[in-house]
Amino acid sequence: MYDASYHDTPTDEEMLALMSSMNDGEWTTNALGQAIVIPSDHYWRQDVIKCDQQLKRMGAMGGMLNSQRLIQPDAFGSDIVMLASDPLLETLTTLYTVLVTLFHDTEIGQYYRPSPYATRFLWAFGSCAYLREAGFHQPPTMSRDMAEQTVMELNQRLGAWYQSLKQPDFTYECNRNRRNSHNNYHSLCKLIAALFDRYSRLQVVRVDLSYTAIDSPYIDYETARYHREQLCETFHKHELFHQLVGFSWKLEWQPKKGFHYHFLFFFDGHQTQQDVIQAQRIGELWAQSITGGQGLYYNCNLDAENKYRYNAMGSVDYHDIKKQRGLYELALYLTKIDDYAAMLVKGRTFQTSPKPNVSEGPRIGRPRQFATSWSVGEVNFP
Template identity: 50%
Template sequence: MYEDSYYHNPMQDDMLAVIESMETDSLLVDAEGHSTLADNDMGWRVDLIEVDKRLRGLMDTGHLLADHRLIQPVGFNSDQVTLAPDGILETLISAYAVLVWQFQLSEIGQHYQPSPYARRFLQAFSSSAYLHQAAFQQPPVMGSQDAEATLLELNQRLDAWYRSMNEPSFRYELRRNQRNSDKNYQRFWMLFNALQANHSRLQIVRVDCEYTQEDSPNITYDTACHHRERLFQQVRSHYPALVGYLWKLEWGPKTGFHYHCIFFFDGHQVRKDVTLGEQIGMLWARQITGAQGRYFNCNRGAAQRYKHNALGECNYHDINKRKGLDCLARYLTKVDEHIVMTTPGRTFQTSKAPAVPEGPRPGPPRQFPVSWSVGDVDFP
C-alpha cells in the first residue's frame, strides 16, 4: 500500500482495484501494539462500486442487445420464450437490482447520491417492468412477440442512456470532481506555504488511522467523523507545537472508513517524528476508538519506503522534501468519486492557514523563494 500510495490516481475507471491496492495486510498496529490483518467485505458499497465499473465498461462499448441471440424457447417445441443469458443483459439486471434497491427502495438514497453514470441509468431504466421482475424475482417467460417488444424497449432505453452521456450536463458533472481536486490541491499548498512562512523548520508526520477487522463493518460515517474530531482535539491539546494539519477520508472494501492524517509541527520545538507518529497512532487506537482502531505510522522507515519522501524534518530550503510533498499532495487532494458517492459529507479538510508575516523576519535570511521548480515539477 504505502510504497506506491503517492502515485495512485483514484480517478481511474478501475476504482475498486485502486481502493483494494490502498489496503495492507501488514504493519498495521492495534491498541495492544500488535500487527493485524484485514479481510472484510463491506456489502453495499462494494456492490455500488462494482456496478459503476460495469456501467462504465458498457458505456465504452456502446453496444445494444442482439435480438436473434437472446430470444430462446423455454423447451422443445414450446411457444414460450425467455431472454437467454447475455453480458449486456446481465449488466442491466445487476445494475438495476443494486441501484433501484439502494437509491429508491432503501434508506441509503436519503443520505447518498448516485454517480453521474448511475443517475442517468436510473432515469433510463428505473421504470422497466422486465428489469424489475428479472432483478427481484426471476426472468419472465413470455411469447415471442412480447419478447421482441421487450428487447426493442430495452434497446431504446439503452440508446437513451448512451445519448444522455453526451449531454453537456453529464460532462459538467464528471468535471466537478476534478474541479474539487484542483481546489483541494491549492488549499494544501496555501496551508504549507503559510506554515513555512512562519516556521523555517517543520516536522511532518503522517498517520493512517483505521479500524480493526472485527469492528470496521460496524463503523458508520458519523462514528468515523466523531472519532476524527476527537483525535484532532486531543492532538491540539497535547501537542502545543502543532501548527497545522490536514486529513483525507477514504473507504475500502477491506478496511471500511479510514483516514490519512498529516500533522505539521514546529520543527524548532519537536524533533522525533517517528515517536510523534507512534504516540498519535496509539492515541487513536486506544483512547479515541476504545480499542476499535489501528494505525500505520508512515514516518517509520519513510526514507527507505518512499521514492520521494515528504515526511520528517522539512527545512525551508529542502527542495527534495518539497518535491515529495507535491507527490503526496497530488494523491491526498484527488477526489475519489466513489467515496463521494458513498459518503454524505466532507472527505478532505485542512486546518486554517496562518497569516503570512509582513516585513523582515528575524534570524538569518532564507535562501530560496517560496515558489520554485525542480525538473518538470512546478511548485505553487
C-alpha cells in the same frame, strides 16, 4: 495497534474482488476463529462501487441486445417464449435490482451519492417493467410479439443511456472529483506556503489511521467521522499537539480496509523533535483512546528516507529545496482523485486547518538570508 503489513495502494484484484450480497448480514470467521456477522451495509457499500465499475465497462463496450438470440420458447413447440440467459441482459437486471433498491425503493441510498453513470442509468431504466419483474421476481414468459417489443424497448433504453454519456453535462459531472482534487491540492499548497512564511522550520508528521480487519466492516461513515472529530478535539488539549501549527486530513475507502484517514501534521520545527516517536504516539492515541481498540495506524515517518523517492517527513527548513519537492509530491498524493469515497460519503472528505496569520506575530526562526523557494504560483496542478 501498529499496522506493520500496511500497503497503501490496493491491487486490481482487491478492487475487483467486491461482493454483491443483498441480505441482512453474512456469517464469517474472524482471525481468532470466532463466528461473526458482517453487517449488510458493508455489502451495500461494496455494491455501490461494483455497480459503478460495471456501468463503466458496459458504457465502454456499447453493446446491444440481439432478439434472435434472446427470444427462446418456454418449452418445445410452445408459442410462449422468454428471454434467454445473456451476459448483457443479466448485467442490466443486476444493475437495475441493486440501484433501484438503493436509490428508489428504500432509504439505503440516502447515505450514498450515485455516480453520474448510475444517475443516468436510473433515468433510462428506472421505469422498465421487464427489469423489475426479472430482477425482483423471475424472468416473465410472454408471447413472441411481446418479447420482440420488450427487446426493442430495452435497446431503446440502452441507446438513450449511451447517448446520455456523450452529453456535456455528463462530462462536467464526471470531472467534479477532478476539480475537487485540484482545489484540495491548491488549498494544501497554500497552507504549506503560509506555514513557511510564519515558521522557518516545520516538523512534518504523517500518520495513516484505519481500523482492524475485524472491525472495519462495522465502521460506517458516521462512526469514522465521529472518531476523526474526537481526534481533532484533542488538538486543543493534548500535550502531543501543543506545538501543532497546521494539519490536513483526507478520508478514503478501500474494499478491504474500509474507511480510513490520511493525516498530515505540521509542528513548529524549532520546538518539536523526534518525529518518528511523535507519529507513533499519535497513532497509539487513535488506536487505543479514540477508537477504543478498534483502530490501526501506520507510521509513515518510520524509515521515511528509505521508503519515499521524495521524502518530506521530519524536519523541513524553508530553504530545503529537496524536501519541499517532497512536500509537493506528498500534497499531490494526499489530494488524488478518490471516486469511491465520493460515492460513499455525502459529507466532507478533505480538510486543511486555517492558514496562520503572519501579522499576528514575528516570523519564527533565524532571519532569512534569501526568500523561500516555496511559491504556490509555481505549482503545476494536476
